[in-house]
Amino acid sequence: MNQNFSLDPSASVLLPVAKKEKIDTVWDRHKAMQPQCGFGQLGICCRVCWKGPCRIDPFGDGPKRGICGANADVIVARNVVRMMAAGAAAHSEHGRHVALALLGVAEGRLADYQIRDEAKLRRIAGRLGIEEAGRGSHEVARDVALLTLADFQNQDHHDPCTWIKASLTEKRLDKLAGLEVLPHNIDAVVTGIMARTNVGCDADPVNLVLGGVKGALADFNGMALATELSDVLFGTPRPVITAANLGVLKEDAVNIALHGHNPLLSDLVCEIAHTMEDEARRAGASAGINLVGVCCTGNEVLVRHGIPLAANYLSQELALLTGAVDAMVVDVQCIMPSIAELGSCFHTEIVTTMDDCKITGTRHVSFKEETGAENARQIVTLAIEAFKRRNPQRVLIPDFKETSIVGFGAEAILEALALLDAEDPLKPLLDNVVNGNIRGIALFAGCNSTNAKQDSSFVTMAKKLAAENVLLLATGCGAGAFAKHGLMNQEATLAWAGETLKGVLTAIGEAAGLGGPLPLVLHMGSCVDNSRAVQVAVALADKIGVDLDALPLVASAPEAMSEKAVAIGTWSIALGLPTHLGIMPQVTGSKVVTDLVTETAKELLGGYFLVEPDPEAAAEKLLAVIDERRRALGI
Ligand code: SF4
Ligand code: FE2
Known part of the structure; x- marks a missing residue:
């Protein structure tokens, strides 16, 4: 099975476990979904209104237009630019979250966070045109956060977002300005795409795609600010030696997998876990607490703290199939809803943490920056409790790292x-x-x-x-x-x-x-x-x-x-x-x-x-x- 679906050697160890225990994985569900909808694959199925769904016949004598008259070009363009808007929204919400946290730190409201890379903060201030010399770091951080948040608020179409202006070559900015695709406000651009793709609006595929390009550049803007401000709060990555693949899980430790995308909680879990090693040992975990990463939250703590990476996206279920993960803590994005079921097949606590990202059948710890350290402690405690319920007979950690x-x-x-x-x-x-x-x-x-x-x-x-x-x-x-x-x-x-x-x-x-x-x-x-x-x-x-x-x-x-x-x-x-x-x-x-x-x-x-x-x-x-x-x- 593994030969066809994954190059990851851990899959060949763990997929037989799934089969034996009759647990579905992403590859089983993929197979069950075949053949997948050809109209969807071509992008010519429209569900923008309730006269539909409409689908265009790409080959035969069937309809060439939807009920409203939209042709394949319009339908494809609308579908794909809505995807761009959704991507921009995801990255930019992440960025906004980090920017608001920086503002909270600057205003002394978030005791659990601090400015870890002041030099970078000052370099960013310089890039964004904020005076920093002779000013305190919190004062500078406040200005940086507020100017960043203005990229979500500016209403002047002729004034592009600050971060994109500070991040590209002059020539590129001129070219993008000439095409009128430079974003001026992330939220407005995402909203604009949703508006123009409504039934009966923009029906020019080229115009639609250019609108999508603007949304994609808003995505770039949101990503750039998310990355840079995360470095200020959590440190800028430096080379570190670590390990990857499921062999990083430990039989004799409380294994906590950090999964999702946002470093705001996971970084605190790293900090708090250190202080709870004794508690884990008292629960019988002789090696204490072992943090591992999954997906991009995994990458965040990997590049900043050298936390080993257990799995990338398609391997997230495999991590649970080891029977060795005591808690999988998730924040946002790329979290398969299936992990709820997988967790329940084992002793694993699946802990959702963001109020806009819950999964039925899992435990929710409502993360708030104001109580971040306390939330992290709650989560580590849940993991230690789960470790006590772990069945050693069901543990199978592939020996690959x-x-x-x-x-x-x-x-x-x-x-x-x-x-x-x-x-x-x-x-x-x-x-x-x-x-x-x-x-x-x-x-x-x-x-x-x-x-x-x-x-x-x-x-x-x-x-x-x-x-x-x-x-x-x-x-x-x-x-x-x-x-x-x-x-x-x-x-x-x-x-x-x-x-x-x-x-x-x-x-x-x-x-x-x-x-x-x-x-x-x-x-x-x-x-x-x-x-x-x-x-x-x-x-x-x-x-x-x-x-x-x-x-x-x-x-x-x-x-x-x-x-x-x-x-x-x-x-x-x-x-x-x-x-x-x-x-x-x-x-x-x-x-x-x-x-x-x-x-x-x-x-x-x-x-x-x-x-x-x-x-x-x-x-x-x-x-x-x-x-x-x-x-x-x-x-
Ligand atoms: Fe059909 Fe037009 Fe409605 Fe799309 S917007 S579902 S093509 S009628
Ligand atoms: Fe990612």
């Missing part, structure tokens, strides 16, 4: 480069790109999907691109895949990197005191942290005075799945990046929309979608794009 060196945010990358050239840290990177030691840069992002073999394309593409001397960056569940499969350590660099890339990674790694190369794939953080990669790209582009679409830089989401990925992919092309999708996007029922995002976008924006399910072929295509860009730059 891979060493992972993670925590390469923009600052960490620049600091490592500064060890080669303190005066001009970007110079070594640029020189190596120019001389071809680094042929190009690829950012892997995005999810896992049951429409592909889990993790497989990530691994195949990374090995092939690295052998061709492409520098690899990763975020989100893509990064989780690389960590689980041992591509984020020095051995991987020695095994898979082409000679010149290996030379560069070794020079930096040795200067950084790692006694060997940097890992083959650099883990930049959670999916909200894709903005970190943009920061590095913008610094490079600014240094050579070009726009982002001139760089030999590509993005890839081989297993894109969520609405958030639709938004990220779209801002990626809007920023000028050729962006690979390994999953067929649900737009192919419209030639207008498909041509727009795969071809016309290249002329309009420089970036475009490149759809290729086969990972070998996808890597070849990305290499060709990289070479095309190198030629255009004359390097």
Whole structure:
């Protein structure tokens, strides 16, 4: 079973357990869902009003228009831009939550939080045009938080959001302004998309997609502020050695899995768990408390604290099938509702924590920033109690874990480069790109999907691109895949990197005191942290005075799945990046929309979608794009 569905070796250990115990997994449900709706796959099913649902016949003599008259192009465009709006909403709610917490800290209302990286706060203030010299950190934090929140409130259409203005090249901002797709207010742009896609509104597919691009750029804005302000509150990632895959669970410890996306509670759980080790030992857990991560909350605590990563998206159920997880604490996004049932098949406490993200059949601890530490204590206590109920006979922890060196945010990358050239840290990177030691840069992002073999394309593409001397960056569940499969350590660099890339990674790694190369794939953080990669790209582009679409830089989401990925992919092309999708996007029922995002976008924006399910072929295509860009730059 595992051979077809997942590359993860833990799956082959645990799926037989599921079968024996008659527990459904995501792969069983995927199978039961076949054949999936062809109209949905093409994006030509409309449920925007109750005259419908309407569906367009793509081949035969059936209807070419919905009851209202909407054709396939309009229906596809409306569907996909609503997905972009939903993605933007998800990331931006996360960002708003963090910004409000920073405001609370600045105003002395949140005793459980503090400013952990004041230097970064001051750098951000500088970027946003806030005076910081000679002012107290709380005063500066208040201004930063309020200016950030203004990105959710500004009503002046001609004044784009502050964060996007502070995050892109001048040329890119001009281009986006010219197309009238720069967001001025995240909330207004998301609302605007919902309004224009209502029955009987915007019926021009190109206009609709451009509206979606604006929503996607609002998503970028929300992500950038979420990442940067999280660093202020919880610390900026630095390289740390840890491990990944389900072998990080411990038989003799209270295992607490932190799952979801938002660091506001999980960071406090990390802090509080340390203080409750004795309690865990008294309950019989000789190794105390073992925190592990799942999905992007996992990535947040991985890159900041070195908490090992147990699972990425499609492996979340496998974590529960080990019978060794005492509590799975979830916040928001990418949490399968199925975990309620899985938890109840074992002793596991599934704890939901956000009031707008509950799951029937689980326990809810209502997290509030004002009582964050107390909520964290409640959760750890629940885990310790559950540990006492754990049945050791049902514990099966796969013996797979891979060493992972993670925590390469923009600052960490620049600091490592500064060890080669303190005066001009970007110079070594640029020189190596120019001389071809680094042929190009690829950012892997995005999810896992049951429409592909889990993790497989990530691994195949990374090995092939690295052998061709492409520098690899990763975020989100893509990064989780690389960590689980041992591509984020020095051995991987020695095994898979082409000679010149290996030379560069070794020079930096040795200067950084790692006694060997940097890992083959650099883990930049959670999916909200894709903005970190943009920061590095913008610094490079600014240094050579070009726009982002001139760089030999590509993005890839081989297993894109969520609405958030639709938004990220779209801002990626809007920023000028050729962006690979390994999953067929649900737009192919419209030639207008498909041509727009795969071809016309290249002329309009420089970036475009490149759809290729086969990972070998996808890597070849990305290499060709990289070479095309190198030629255009004359390097
Ligand atoms: Fe059908 Fe038009 Fe209603 Fe969509 S909006 S369901 S196409 S009538
Ligand atoms: Fe994520």
